[in-house]
Amino acid sequence: MFLAISCVDSxxxxxxxxxxxxxxxxxxxTKYDRWIHxxxxxxxTMKHSIEKTIxxxxxxxxxxxxxxxxxxxxxxxxxxTEKSTYLSLLTKTKYDGVSGVRDHAMKLTNWYHKLKSMKxxxxxDFLVWQILDSLxxxxxxxxxxxxxxxxxxTIDELISILTQEEQTMKKxxxxxxxxxxxxxxxxxxxxxxxKGKNAKVSFKKSGFTSVPETDESSxxxxxxxxxxxxxxxxxxxxxxxxxxKNWLEKKKKGNPLALVCxxxxxxxxxxxxxxxxxxxxxxVTNSLQELKTRRRLSDGELSIAVGNGVNVGVExxxxxxxxLSSGFELTLSDVVYVPSMRRNLISVYVLDKCGFTFVxxxxxxxxxxxxxxxxxxxxxxxxxxxNLDPNSIVQRQSDVCNVVGNKRGRVTESSSMLxxxxxxHISRKRMERLIxxxxxxxxxxxxxxxxxxxxxxxxxxxxxxxxxSRKEGILQLIHTDICGPITPIALRGYRYFITFIDxxxxxxxxxLLHEKxxxxxSLKEFKAAVELKFDTQVKCIHSD
Numbered sequence: 240m241f242l243a244i245s246c247v248d249s250x251x252x253x254x255x256x257x258x259x260x261x262x263x264x265x266x267x268x269t270k271y272d273r274w275i276h277x278x279x280x281x282x283x284t285m286k287h288s289i290e291k292t293i294x295x296x297x298x299x300x301x302x303x304x305x306x307x308x309x310x311x312x313x314x315x316x317x318x319x320t321e322k323s324t325y326l327s328l329l330t331k332t333k334y335d336g337v338s339g340v341r342d343h344a345m346k347l348t349n350w351y352h353k354l355k356s357m358k359x360x361x362x363x364d365f366l367v368w369q370i371l372d373s374l375x376x377x378x379x380x381x382x383x384x385x386x387x388x389x390x391x392x393t394i395d396e397l398i399s400i401l402t403q404e405e406q407t408m409k410k411x412x413x414x415x416x417x418x419x420x421x422x423x424x425x426x427x428x429x430x431x432x433x434k435g436k437n438a439k440v441s442f443k444k445s446g447f448t449s450v451p452e453t454d455e456s457s458x459x460x461x462x463x464x465x466x467x468x469x470x471x472x473x474x475x476x477x478x479x480x481x482x483x484k485n486w487l488e489k490k491k492k493g494n495p496l497a498l499v500c501x502x503x504x505x506x507x508x509x510x511x512x513x514x515x516x517x518x519x520x521x522x523v524t525n526s527l528q529e530l531k532t533r534r535r536l537s538d539g540e541l542s543i544a545v546g547n548g549v550n551v552g553v554e555x556x557x558x559x560x561x562x563l564s565s566g567f568e569l570t571l572s573d574v575v576y577v578p579s580m581r582r583n584l585i586s587v588y589v590l591d592k593c594g595f596t597f598v599x600x601x602x603x604x605x606x607x608x609x610x611x612x613x614x615x616x617x618x619x620x621x622x623x624x625x626n627l628d629p630n631s632i633v634q635r636q637s638d639v640c641n642v643v644g645n646k647r648g649r650v651t652e653s654s655s656m657l658x659x660x661x662x663x664h665i666s667r668k669r670m671e672r673l674i675x676x677x678x679x680x681x682x683x684x685x686x687x688x689x690x691x692x693x694x695x696x697x698x699x700x701x702x703x704x705x706x707x708s709r710k711e712g713i714l715q716l717i718h719t720d721i722c723g724p725i726t727p728i729a730l731r732g733y734r735y736f737i738t739f740i741d742x743x744x745x746x747x748x749x750x751l752l753h754e755k756x757x758x759x760x761s762l763k764e765f766k767a768a769v770e771l772k773f774d775t776q777v778k779c780i781h782s783d
Contacts, residue, residue: 242281250277250303278303285310322357325350334374335474336481337463340401344370348394367397374401375481377408380520383588387517387599508620513561513583515597515604515616515623522559522574523584530557530576553577562628563614585625599623653680655687664693709742714769715778716742721758739765742781 242248255278259268281303286294289310297313300306329350334343351366371382381404385392392400466473469483477483508514510526524530533555555576561569571585587597590606598605602618616623651657658670658679667687673679710716723735735752739762748769750761766777 242284245280247277247280250274250281251307252304254304255302282306322354322359325354325357326359329354329369332373335472336375337475337479340374340405341398343373344394344398344401347373363394364391366394367392370397370401377481378404379592380588383591384517387587387597389599508582510583513585513625513627515587515606515625516582516584517587519584519586520588521584522571522586522589523577523580523582524559524574525576525578525580525583527555527576529559529583530555530574531560533557533576552579561625562630564626564628565612565614566628567613569614582622651683653683655682655684658682659687664696711743712775713741713743713773714775717777717780718742719762719780719782721752721755723752723755737761 242251253274256267256271256274259271278301282301285303285306289297293310293313297306297309300309329347332343332347334340338346347370348366351361354361367385371378371385374382378401381400463474463476463479465476467475467480467483468477469480469486472480511529527533534557553575557574557576559571559574561571563569591597594608596607598607604616604618604623605612606614606616614625616625618624655667655670659665659667662670667684670679670682674681718740719738721735721737725734725736733751733753735755735758737750737752737758738747739750740747748765750765752758752761762780770776
């Protein structure tokens with residue numbers, strides 16, 4: 240670098256020109272004199288920079304290019320040995336959890352390019368697979384998602400996705416998904432058993448623990464060369480060990496149960512259909528009819544967030560049994576009941592953990608267990624619709640209309656009260672007219688009685704007349720509210736806005752926000768601005 244900056248490195252790349260004669264031109268003489276000068280500077284610089292023990296073993300040379308070649312011969316490496324070294328590093332290096340996943344991926348990519356320069360062609364797809372395979376179990380969901388997709392990721396896309404995933408793990412939450420934590424959940428043993436055709440496939444979902452934060456300051460220090468006292472793996476200390484931090488977390492809070500869900504296509508579909516989703520890490524249903532057994536939620540199980548980031552409540556967790564078109568019966572454990580979900584989702588991630596394998600292609604998916612085909616699905620709306628036994632679907636549809644309880648009798652399709660509720664609580668005369676026009680089949684009006692909800696709905700509500708009063712001065716009362724999130728089009732990424740309206744003058748101010756957490760700063764900025772402008776103080780803030 241020094242010789243290149245000094246513009247004398249041509250003596251290292253060009254051969255010595257011919258010695259000029261009496262008939263040589265001025266340009267040839269000048270070129271020779273310049274090479275002699277550059278050659279002398281290069282030789283002096285290199286000999287001065289090399290250690291004496293090395294310099295003594297290099298033959299004396301008056302040509303800088305030859306001298307540099309002799310130095311290279313002393314440190315020449317054999318291609319076979321170097322290839323073996325880099326192949327071993329590329330295939331055996333595992334992520335230590337300390338240096339950062341970006342540095343780890345870049346390190347493997349560097350070895351891949353070195354092998355490529357030695358004419359060892361492995362392919363970029365192999366590098367992507369090798370990087371994913373070198374990551375710990377916390378990245379299992381990402382591996383499952385990659386294997387389930389048809390398209391391949393580039394190296395740049397992979398590094399970007401891994402970096403974002405690691406940042407999400409550090410924060411303990413995602414921008415798209417929310418987790419359900421169960422603080423006092425007891426550790427359950429995973430149950431798996433398999434029988435022949437028409438047998439049940441049962442399993443329990445394992446806990447998905449959050450990833451502890453890594454020590455980013457390690458980049459400023461030399462890498463630790465010792466062995467971890469907790470996991471007996473070289474390259475990191477016990478304080479930076481993933482397993483040790485997980486063990487401490489479990490010791491403090493018990494075994495957490497984390498359930499993550501992602502609903503990618505928010506469209507209305509039949510409620511009795513089930514969809515395979517590679518982005519979901521829990522099974523989800525929107526109908527209690529699908530759950531054969533149910534249990535109440537524990538204190539630690541709260542809510543989930545769907546693909547648009549909206550939190551939705553969880554009401555029950557139970558077991559669902561699905562009769563597949565192939566004749567097998569699939570029993571799903573720990574199915575979360577969320578009424579606001581639009582689809583019944585089956586997590587590919589959970590099934591993959593329980594030993595199921597999937598083959599995607601030609602707009603369909605085939606599900607195998609122990610090399611036996613147990614089910615299939617077809618691609619629709621970006622997800623795979625699981626093929627169920629048609630008889631079981633009809634049976635479940637009829638079960639929806641038949642409500643059986645301990646104190647109530649069975650409600651049938653011919654019940655007039657059932658159709659009275661279905662049709663928006665219409666009157667008996669209108670229902671009889673629909674039957675006469677052959678729009679409805681014959682109904683049994685023996686159970687049609689005065690419906691208390693209809694009577695309440697037709698009552699006139701008593702209004703309480705109160706005279707509203709405005710404040711008598713400016714800034715005595717400020718109404719504030721936040722709106723959002725909104726889709727940022729040309730607003731420089733602003734997703735929310737907060738309003739401040741004066742009760743006396745009805746004059747309003749609007750502040751744009753990137754996040755809701757900026758609302759307090761906006762309030763302080765607004766308060767300082769209006770108090771300075773109107774020379775009076777804000778007396779009260781009113782918000783929901």
